[in-house]
Structures are given as structure tokens and as C-alpha cells.
Amino acid sequence: MGCNNTKMSAKLSPQLREKALEIFKKIDIKGSGTIDKEGTQKFWKSNFAKINTEALFDAVDFDKSGGITEDEWLAFWEIVRKSGYTEEEINEEMDELMEGKAWVQFKRVDRFIKTDEKRRSSYVKSIVEEERRKLSVVHPKLMKSKTMQSELEGRAQPQSEQQI
Numbered sequence: 001m002g003c004n005n006t007k008m009s010a011k012l013s014p015q016l017r018e019k020a021l022e023i024f025k026k027i028d029i030k031g032s033g034t035i036d037k038e039g040t041q042k043f044w045k046s047n048f049a050k051i052n053t054e055a056l057f058d059a060v061d062f063d064k065s066g067g068i069t070e071d072e073w074l075a076f077w078e079i080v081r082k083s084g085y086t087e088e089e090i091n092e093e094m095d096e097l098m099e100g101k102a103w104v105q106f107k108r109v110d111r112f113i114k115t116d117e118k119r120r121s122s123y124v125k126s127i128v129e130e131e132r133r134k135l136s137v138v139h140p141k142l143m144k145s146k147t148m149q150s151e152l153e154g155r156a157q158p159q160s161e162q163q164i
Contacts (some may be wrong), residue, residue: 007162010081010084011082012077012078012087012090013087016077016081016087016091018164019091019094020074020087020094022098023072024074026068027043033069034069036066036067037044040052047102048102052102055103056103059103059105059109062125070131071129071132071135072131074135075124075127078123079112079127080106083109085106
């Protein structure tokens with residue numbers, strides 16, 4: 001029993017995408033366009049902050065960079081939808097997040113990602129790239145500045161670190 005085509009073609013509604021971005025901005029307390037662990041722990045305060053932070057990063061930081069970008073965040077929620085969760089279920093979980101309640105482990109998403117890791121061509125990466133393209137249309141200046149910033153950071157590293 002794999003994912004059927006109906007599940008795979010399911011997309012987040014514009015309302016849930018907007019809500020996901022609102023939550024992203026709430027967790028990105030520095031307003032940098034990237035969720036980091038320090039900010040995430042402050043978001044959860046004393047509500048098992050370290051445990052929630054680790055669970056969130058394990059699930060959403062697809063490139064394991066230590067930061068969650070808007071495209072990774074939106075891709076995660078698209079994967080939740082494609083994994084068979086309903087709009088109502090996702091909306092309830094987003095409401096809980098907005099209130100600072102615990103991060104939920106989405107078991108079907110975990111299975112989806114584990115299966116994807118075995119594929120020759122990653123579906124998760126293609127979803128992240130699709131979200132990056134969508135965001136670059138919506139926020140072209142922001143995406144351009146992030147790209148320029150990452151390029152500058154790459155140049156600022158010593159030669160030995162760049163080759164690693």
C-alpha cells in the first residue's frame with residue numbers, strides 16, 4: 001500500500017500555506033528568514049524546548065544545515081499533505097503550534113522521507129526546489145539577498161574550509 005496518486009497530488013490550500021508562513025515568522029524570532037535552534041528554543045520557552053527543537057529540526061531541516069529556510073518549511077507542510085493528512089488535521093496542528101504547544105511527530109511523513117531516501121532521485125528535494133521557486137517569485141529581493149549572502153559567506157571562508 002503505497003501513496004496513491006490522489007495523496008501525491010494533494011496540495012496545501014492557500015490558507016494553510018499562509019498560516020504555515022505565519023508560524024514560520026513567529027518561530028524565526030530574529031526575522032532572518034531562517035529558523036535556528038536558539039530562536040526555536042525561545043519560541044517554546046519552557047515547554048520541553050530542547051526536545052521540541054530537536055524533533056522539529058530532525059523532521060524539517062532536510063539539508064541538515066542547522067537552519068530551516070522558508071522553502072524547507074513549506075516543503076515539509078506540502079509533504080505532510082501529500083502523506084495523507086487532511087487539511088483539517090494540518091490546520092489543528094498549526095493552531096497548536098501557533099499557541100506554542102509541542103511539535104508533533106508525523107509518522108506518515110517519517111515513512112515518506114525514509115522511502116524517499118532510498119530513491120535515486122529525491123522527491124523531497126524536488127518539493128523543496130519547487131517551494132524555493134515559488135518563494136523566489138513572491139520574494140525575489142529576499143531570495144536574491146539570501147543567495148548573495150550565502151555566496152559572500154562562502155568566499156569569506158579560508159581556502160582549507162571551502163575544500164572540505
